[in-house]
Structures are given as structure tokens and as C-alpha cells.
Amino acid sequence: MLPGTRASALTGITGFRQGVAEAASRNEVLAAFYRGRGFDGIWAGSGEREVARRNALLAAMAGSPTHGLGPRRHDPEALVRTLQAAQSPYDQGVAEVEMSAAFLRLARDLNAGMLVPSEVSPHIKREVLAADPLTVLTVFPEEEPVAFLRGLAPATPEYARLLSAKLRLERIVAEGGWGEAVPAAKLEPGQGGASVVALRDRLIDMGWLRPTATATYDAAVTDAVKRFQAAHGLFDDGVAGEGTLAEINASPTDRLRSVLVALERERWNAAPRGSRHVWVNLTDFTAQIVDDDVPTFVTRSVIGAHEEDRETPEFSDQMEFMVVNPSWFVPRTIVVKEYLPQLQRNPNAASQLRITDSSGRAINRGAVNFGAYNARNFPFSMSQPPGDRNALGVVKFMFPNPWNIYLHDTPSKDLFNREVRAFSHGCIRLQQPRDFAYRLLARQTSDPQGLFQEKLGTGAETRVNLDRPIPVHLEYRTAFTDVRGGLQFRRDIYGRDARIWDALEGEGVEAGPLPA
Structure with a gap:
């Protein structure tokens, strides 16, 4: 060994651990985790396992909008810049802790949601069963990182069906939506004219009516309206009254917001029912x-x-x-x-x-x-x-x-x-x-x-x-969905979901197509 090499290595180790210790001291969970492992890192280093963990976390952060999470809360590019800027052992120790903090933030959001329910509405009395963060961080280094991160999201059938619905609606938004709104206050079977044609076209675009050239409110249109009404909690009389037309004219962006709120709600209550x-x-x-x-x-x-x-x-x-x-x-x-x-x-x-x-x-x-x-x-x-x-x-x-x-x-x-x-x-x-x-x-x-x-x-x-x-x-x-994956919507009778959406939007959640 060359003279001074061992001393330089010890200085590097000491500097790294000092950076870890000081950065972790600001958070009880991180402090307990790193103290328990003598301030050794789990992310830093060129070993295969460390590289795999870093890549898995960065990929999961980049994919967080797929779950309807706010991208500003999980910015992999900002984390990469932090890692690249960390040149000294001390700074690398600080960056190590920042990666763990980013991991815990992502784990919490995927597992139990971004918001605290009672802070959105005092009428939401639900206690969120979040996984213990110290346990999550302690177990993670022993697991395959990609599978572990994927397993943090709810495993409920409803969550999976809502994710599929989200992707469908994002695709519809990207393709321009469901066309023009229906310009009428009320339409009934037997009627004709431009408003009925607009209703026909919108029902076709929304998937409730098979393609047809009819210009009248015929039996096929009536049946389509009834199916739409049943899936939206309306009396299914086949008449497109004010309430039914309001729901028909709701945009795919409006519906996407409801699904994003439902995903957050499912994260709050992902325990088996x-x-x-x-x-x-x-x-x-x-x-x-x-x-x-x-x-x-x-x-x-x-x-x-x-x-x-x-x-x-x-x-x-x-x-x-x-x-x-x-x-x-x-x-x-x-x-x-x-x-x-x-x-x-x-x-x-x-x-x-x-x-x-x-x-x-x-x-x-x-x-x-x-x-x-x-x-x-x-x-x-x-x-x-x-x-x-x-x-x-x-x-x-x-x-x-x-x-x-x-x-x-x-x-x-x-x-x-x-x-x-x-x-x-x-x-x-x-x-x-x-x-x-x-x-x-x-x-x-x-x-x-x-x-x-x-x-x-x-x-x-x-x-x-x-x-x-x-x-x-x-x-x-x-x-919400049914067991066959059918998506249904209801009115926001108490206005609670509107408040949840405002809070999600404040965290950077967007109702639109995902970036390419």
C-alpha cells in the first residue's frame, strides 16, 4: 500500500459517515436507521446492489405519475443532479441520506397517499394504515429493489382497475376528448334535429352507442341513454333531462380528476375490506x-x-x-x-x-x-x-x-x-x-x-x-369500478372530492395525458 493511502481511505470513510450522521439527524426515522447500521450507506458506491437500488428508485420516481402522484414530489432529475454534485465524501454522505428521504417519501405516497384525510375534510374520519417507515427502510436493502418498490402500491383489485381507467382517460384526453357538448336543456325519445345528432355523436364517442347515422332520438339512442344513466347513478328513464345532459357533457378531464381522487382514496383505505x-x-x-x-x-x-x-x-x-x-x-x-x-x-x-x-x-x-x-x-x-x-x-x-x-x-x-x-x-x-x-x-x-x-x-x-x-x-x-372493470361515476354531493382534487393539484398532480 502506498504511503498515505490507508489514511486517505479512512478520511473518506469518516467524512462520508459524518455527512450521513449530520444529514440524518434532522429526521428521527433516518437517524435511527443509519445509527443502527453504523452510518453505512445503502445507495452510495459502485457495487451491483447499490447501482440496482439507485436505478430502481430513480425509475420508480419517474413512473410516479402513472399512479397519479405529484411529479414535483418525486423528481428523479433533481436527485440525479444532487448525486452528481456530491464530490467530497461528506457531500456523498449527505446525498446518501437525501436518497433515503426520497425513497421514504415515495414509499409513503404509494402506500398511504399524499394527503392526510382529516386535513382535507373533518368528515373523513379514516385512519390511514401506513407502513412503518423505519421497517420499510430496514427491509428494503435485503429485497429485490424493483419488486419491492412495485409492491408498495395497494394490491387491491379496485386500485388495479382504477389505474386501467386512468390510462384510458388519459388516452382519450390526448386524442381530443368526446367532441362537442350537447347544446340542449332536455331531449326526449322521438325528437330530431341538430341537438339529437350532437347527443348521438357524443354517445358514440363515449362508447355508449354503436356507430349509427340516425338523426332521431330512436330506440337505440334511448337504450344508450339508459345505460349511461345507470352507470352514473341517475334514474334510467331514457330521457336526457338537465341532470343527465350535465353528466353527458362532463369532459374526460373532469372524469380523470375523479379517478385520480379515487386512486388517492384507495391508497388511504387499501387494507382488505x-x-x-x-x-x-x-x-x-x-x-x-x-x-x-x-x-x-x-x-x-x-x-x-x-x-x-x-x-x-x-x-x-x-x-x-x-x-x-x-x-x-x-x-x-x-x-x-x-x-x-x-x-x-x-x-x-x-x-x-x-x-x-x-x-x-x-x-x-x-x-x-x-x-x-x-x-x-x-x-x-x-x-x-x-x-x-x-x-x-x-x-x-x-x-x-x-x-x-x-x-x-x-x-x-x-x-x-x-x-x-x-x-x-x-x-x-x-x-x-x-x-x-x-x-x-x-x-x-x-x-x-x-x-x-x-x-x-x-x-x-x-x-x-x-x-x-x-x-x-x-x-x-x-x-369506482365493478368486478368486470366497468367504470362508474357519481355526483360529488358533499363537495369533498373537489377539495381533495384541489389539494392534489397543489401537490402537482395534473389531469391530462402523461408526458411521452
């Missing part, structure tokens, strides 16, 4: 029992009204039991906001409800001056016993949660005939609650209908436990 689960898509106004990714029971639902304190939140939980002949204990917010003003005008208002004091004793309405109370000091509770007029109907389905949200029957059946069904105080009303109960009970009794009717017939409030708790997912998807 359960082989059997209840899926409530708030925007679809339905509740489903899903078995092995296939809906086996679907019923219409009514969700929370579009008011800040009545919107239904988003979260997942476990349904544990149902209550047959339930009582309704009126939430405090409803008592003071809705019923107290009624009682102040007429002490006998809301006569179907019991008013009780703090000891649970019924009060004499005529002996109370309700005008003396306000929302802060009203001392009474209100409830409704089981019965035909009970606000919860004959059954409620419980998955105890901090927001007191559950599924239930309702005596207000007429609301299920509306296209947009946002009327409740937050809980979810079911159009077919008895059939829903039968389907849930069918796995624990040979006569689910008989069991339910027996409990119902007593008239007494009765708890019926589920032998196996069932996962319940209250979701909000304006874009």
Missing part, C-alpha cells in the same frame, strides 16, 4: 352486502343532509349486532336545535317523544316553562319508545363508533323514490332493512326470517348479536 363486508357508498345512495368482491344484496339508502352538522362521515368499523324494535334516543344537537324551538312555541309539540329529567323520570310538559331554556342549559333528554312511528323503524344495525352513526329502518319511505337522497341527520336509512337483516342472519340460523319476526313480534326492544362481526365501510367515491 373483508371477504364479506357492508359497503356504503355515500355518493351512490346505496348500501351493499359484498361477498368476495361481488355485491350479493343492494338496497337504496338515505344519507346525511348537505349541512355541515348533518353530513355522514367516512370511516370503517365492525357491525356487531342489530336492535329489533329500537328506541330512539334523540341526539342532543337535534333536541336543542330542532325540538326546543318547537316546545317553546307549543309545549305539546313532538308528542311522540318522551321528555325526561336527569334521573330518567318523565316530566309534566305543562309544568315546564321551555322559554326559560336555551341550547346551553336545556336540562332534559328526549326519546321515542319502540313502535310503528319510531324514527328508526323496526330495526337498527350497530357498529358502535364515536360519531353515533348506524344503519336503520325509517317510516319515511317516500324519500327512497328521490334520485338524490341526502335528508338524514347523519345516520343511514335503508329502504329494505328487513331483507338486509335476513341476509345478515342467514349465516347463523337456518330460518333468519323466522328469527327476526319472532323478535319483532314481541314489541320489546331486543338485541340480536351477529355471531361474526362484519366489517362496515362508509366510503365516498365519485369514481
